[in-house]
Amino acid sequence: MTDAPSTEPSGLLGAAAIRRLAAELDIRPTKQWGQNFVVDANTVRRIVRLAGVGEDDVAVEVGPGLGSLTLALLPEVSRVVAVEVDPALAGRLPATVAEFAPDLTGRLDVVHADALTVTTLPATPTALVANLPYNVSVPVLLRFLELFPSIERVLVMVQLEVAERLCAAPGSKVYGVPSVKAAWYGRARLVGTVGRSVFWPAPNVDSGLVEIVRHDTPRGDDEMRRTVFRVVDAAFAQRRKTLRAALSGLAGGGPAAEAALVAADIDPRTRGEQLDVDAFIRLAAHLRPHL
CATH class of the missing domain: 3.40.50.150 (Vaccinia Virus protein VP39)
Structure with a gap:
């Protein structure tokens, strides 16, 4: 062109x-x-x-x-x-x-x-x-x-x-x-x-x-989308932090954030930029009770 x-x-x-x-x-x-x-x-x-x-x-x-x-x-x-x-x-x-x-x-x-x-x-x-x-x-x-x-x-x-x-x-x-x-x-x-x-x-x-x-099939309903987006926003708010640290405020503390990450099969030392959207969806499902 x-x-x-x-x-x-x-x-x-x-x-x-x-x-x-x-x-x-x-x-x-x-x-x-x-x-x-x-x-x-x-x-x-x-x-x-x-x-x-x-x-x-x-x-x-x-x-x-x-x-x-x-x-x-x-x-x-x-x-x-x-x-x-x-x-x-x-x-x-x-x-x-x-x-x-x-x-x-x-x-x-x-x-x-x-x-x-x-x-x-x-x-x-x-x-x-x-x-x-x-x-x-x-x-x-x-x-x-x-x-x-x-x-x-x-x-x-x-x-x-x-x-x-x-x-x-x-x-x-x-x-x-x-x-x-x-x-x-x-x-x-x-x-x-x-x-x-x-x-x-x-x-x-x-x-x-x-x-x-x-996508032919939606990844989730509006409530799930809002939850996932809250988790995404928190995960990238301070990029240098591990997800355990970045999500501690959202989860109500580091131990709760770590438990959700482990339950979602994600290393708590991982940073946000290493997760794809499917991993964030899994993580949000485990963090949902805290939000």
Whole structure:
């Protein structure tokens, strides 16, 4: 893939159209909302292709911005639900779709809301496909996987460092809370990288494309998930500590933490970064009486 902005294919936004729309709205991308607009049509087409969505899918897109990815998604799915916090961008998106893809306007729903507070959507999503705002990418991803179990597949663009954490395996230096929590919901893979020059403004970091395919069978109910996530948070709160020490506060003391670890067939001297999600599930089951 080339990082240079492409010419503007039919129905998609190129660099010139992005800047025109931004000028019309007097918009300057803000760090507050983690805005970096994609100005390369090849990149959004690549995201849609990797997402593997089809005509039966309802794709939820968080942070559609000026509509680059939205316009690439609309021809491929039955519906796009675009969640946008910026009122100017949320208000302009339907007109942008009407201008560039007039036959597809009926497939778009725009939700003007903060993705971290939204609780319902106008259609049931089957896929999350988004260039996520970098400053809230992990919380948004985990929230949508929690709230909408109908989401079977995820393809998101995030900061490369975050992508590597989400997809890391136990024992890796970057394995941590996001890695375990993503694994609770599905199998995460880094399926590509994206250079800085496809964005406006260009960020200071490269980006990664993360695919998550949800497990066919849930690992547990909501109560179990909350318990497991509490254990995960405690295990990684101080990475240098053994699990016996890290979990003593949660368990009500070192002896109780050690007993739970031994019962879960885990060496109490182990550290959190050595456990996979299944081990955390076993451990949480034994710690549950203490929580």
